[in-house]
Amino acid sequence: MTTPVLSVSNVTLAYGDRTVLDDVSFSIAPGEFTGLIGSNGVGKTTLLRVILGLEKASRGEVLINGATRSRSERAVGYVPQRVSIDPEVPLRARDFVALGLDGHRFGLRRRQAGDHALVQRYLEAVDALAFADTRVGELSGGELQRVLIAHALISQPSLVLLDEPLANLDPRSVQEIVALLHRVAKEFNVALLLSAHEMNALLPVMDRIVYLTQGRCASGTTDEVVRADVLSELYGHHVDVLRLHGRVLVVAEPSDDVDHLPSHATLNLDN
Amino acid sequence: MFAPGFFSSGSVHTALLLGTIVAIVSGLMGVFVLLRNQSFGGHALTDVATTGGAGAAYLSVAPLVGFVTGAVIGAGAIESLSRDHSQRRDVATGIVLGAATGLSGLFLYLTATTSSATGVTQQVLFGSLFSVSSSTVPVAAVTALIVTVTMALVARPLLLSSLSPDLARARGLRTSWLGLLFLLLVAVAVGLCAISIGSLLATALLIGPAATAMRRSRTITGAIVMAMSVGLAATWVGIVLAYDSFTWRATGQGLPVSFFVVATILAFYALSHVPLSRSRRV
Numbered sequence: 388m389t390t391p392v393l394s395v396s397n398v399t400l401a402y403g404d405r406t407v408l409d410d411v412s413f414s415i416a417p418g419e420f421t422g423l424i425g426s427n428g429v430g431k432t433t434l435l436r437v438i439l440g441l442e443k444a445s446r447g448e449v450l451i452n453g454a455t456r457s458r459s460e461r462a463v464g465y466v467p468q469r470v471s472i473d474p475e476v477p478l479r480a481r482d483f484v485a486l487g488l489d490g491h492r493f494g495l496r497r498r499q500a501g502d503h504a505l506v507q508r509y510l511e512a513v514d515a516l517a518f519a520d521t522r523v524g525e526l527s528g529g530e531l532q533r534v535l536i537a538h539a540l541i542s543q544p545s546l547v548l549l550d551e552p553l554a555n556l557d558p559r560s561v562q563e564i565v566a567l568l569h570r571v572a573k574e575f576n577v578a579l580l581l582s583a584h585e586m587n588a589l590l591p592v593m594d595r596i597v598y599l600t601q602g603r604c605a606s607g608t609t610d611e612v613v614r615a616d617v618l619s620e621l622y623g624h625h626v627d628v629l630r631l632h633g634r635v636l637v638v639a640e641p642s643d644d645v646d647h648l649p650s651h652a653t654l655n656l657d658n
Numbered sequence: 659m660f661a662p663g664f665f666s667s668g669s670v671h672t673a674l675l676l677g678t679i680v681a682i683v684s685g686l687m688g689v690f691v692l693l694r695n696q697s698f699g700g701h702a703l704t705d706v707a708t709t710g711g712a713g714a715a716y717l718s719v720a721p722l723v724g725f726v727t728g729a730v731i732g733a734g735a736i737e738s739l740s741r742d743h744s745q746r747r748d749v750a751t752g753i754v755l756g757a758a759t760g761l762s763g764l765f766l767y768l769t770a771t772t773s774s775a776t777g778v779t780q781q782v783l784f785g786s787l788f789s790v791s792s793s794t795v796p797v798a799a800v801t802a803l804i805v806t807v808t809m810a811l812v813a814r815p816l817l818l819s820s821l822s823p824d825l826a827r828a829r830g831l832r833t834s835w836l837g838l839l840f841l842l843l844v845a846v847a848v849g850l851c852a853i854s855i856g857s858l859l860a861t862a863l864l865i866g867p868a869a870t871a872m873r874r875s876r877t878i879t880g881a882i883v884m885a886m887s888v889g890l891a892a893t894w895v896g897i898v899l900a901y902d903s904f905t906w907r908a909t910g911q912g913l914p915v916s917f918f919v920v921a922t923i924l925a926f927y928a929l930s931h932v933p934l935s936r937s938r939r940v
Binding site for chain 2: 473486
């Protein structure tokens with residue numbers, strides 16, 4: 388069996404007496420497209436930060452390519468949820484992508500001709516050549532997302548974590564970014580772990596789903612996880628899974644106990 | 659256009675050399691101060707530099723030592739107040755700024771009332787490039803060199819952490835240490851600016867050329883080079899005009915260099931607002 392590119396074992400994290408992650412375990416094989424699905428505030432960002440080593444788990448272990456993080460920093464790319472750069476900053480999209488190569492390096496190092504070619508190649512891979520010389524602060528949401536993806540990919544990591552890359556995008560950009568991610572994951576043989584509060588846009592491309600709610604998770608293929616029995620157990624009360632024109636709706640029974648409603652059920656019904 | 663004696667005057671030589679050194683360092687640091695949105699922090703450091711300069715005047719220590727020491731202590735105070743999360747950063751900055759200005763008042767009063775030196779307040783606050791001792795030049799040059807080399811070594815990680823602290827931390831960078839190092843370097847740069855155009859006007863030299871350059875450049879490197887150029891041009895124009903101004907009035911007294919430097923910087927900044935097509939950025 389091949390070593391998983393990411394293996395999360397029994398990760399628990401609590402702030403005071405509030406448990407954010409409760410015994411979370413799952414693993415991702417090389418090249419897998421994985422969706423980390425859950426409503427807002429269930430701990431998706433926290434889990435990504437633990438995997439990146441930006442947050443320390445109270446318990447449990449995170450292995451990247453079979454090693455603890457300190458020795459494998461370069462193996463993980465990251466696309467944060469919010470990067471806001473002022474339009475006044477004189478930084479072109481291509482300069483930002485180049486920082487993915489050497490932005491963490493101290494010392495004097497001149498960029499080689501090979502670096503420029505590499506930047507060009509990754510700009511092309513994310514369809515960003517048209518705005519390669521535009522200031523990063525002047526890009527639209529979808530354009531900035533492409534540049535961030537190229538920035539994360541150019542160091543040739545085996546795993547890229549993306550924090551809500553589809554949030555705040557218009558529906559067309561969502562489709563485009565999902566197709567783009569699917570394509571580059573295959574092209575560069577990189578595993579993606581992408582968090583989202585809405586799974587439908589990702590259903591056609593996801594190899595694996597990690598479904599997170601109230602700090603606990605279920606993981607597997609979508610057919611294994613997005614089922615009434617699995618999700619009902621995860622939520623701790625009955626939910627229905629409806630399939631409609633290739634879309635999935637997770638619906639809670641009417642209940643007085645509003646706290647336990649999967650909060651995105653209503654959101655999905657609105658779609 | 660040059661008044662008689664301009665090129666043979668020792669104090670003009672000193673002023674030109676020192677002004678050049680300071681313009682180069684302030685252009686470099688100014689761009690990063692703006693990248694990091696730390697204009698307020700940078701300005702607070704000039705107020706603490708004032709305290710150092712005023713203290714140095716009272717104790718008869720070299721002004722450069724006073725300015726730099728003051729600003730560095732101020733940077734440390736702001737950092738330690740905001741680091742333990744007891745204060746938000748802008749609150750910490752405000753508190754240090756207030757305390758420093760109070761102390762400046764005390765030192766300047768003490769100096770004015772206990773020594774016969776005249777014009778100390780004017781010199782500390784607004785500078786007087788023509789009366790700087792020539793022995794300051796080598797010290798300033800070495801200090802500037804240290805700042806420039808250090809910046810060259812940390813430039814990329816500093817840039818990445820300014821754009822997105824999260825991205826920088828995910829790449830294994832210690833952003834809080836980078837931030838502290840940067841604040842200390844700005845403190846030293848502010849000390850150098852204070853010698854040139856006075857501590858109160860140091861902000862103008864730090865922010866003005868950088869703000870002008872950022873509007874007109876395509877890259878960070880381009881912005882740094884342009885900020886240095888604008889700072890140099892403003893300093894040189896200021897020195898020439900100030901020297902010339904000795905002949906403008908019947909009393910034979912010149913007008914302050916700092917006024918001309920700041921006026922030139924402002925003119926450049928105003929010019930940068932003249933609309934150009936985007937392709938004209940360098």
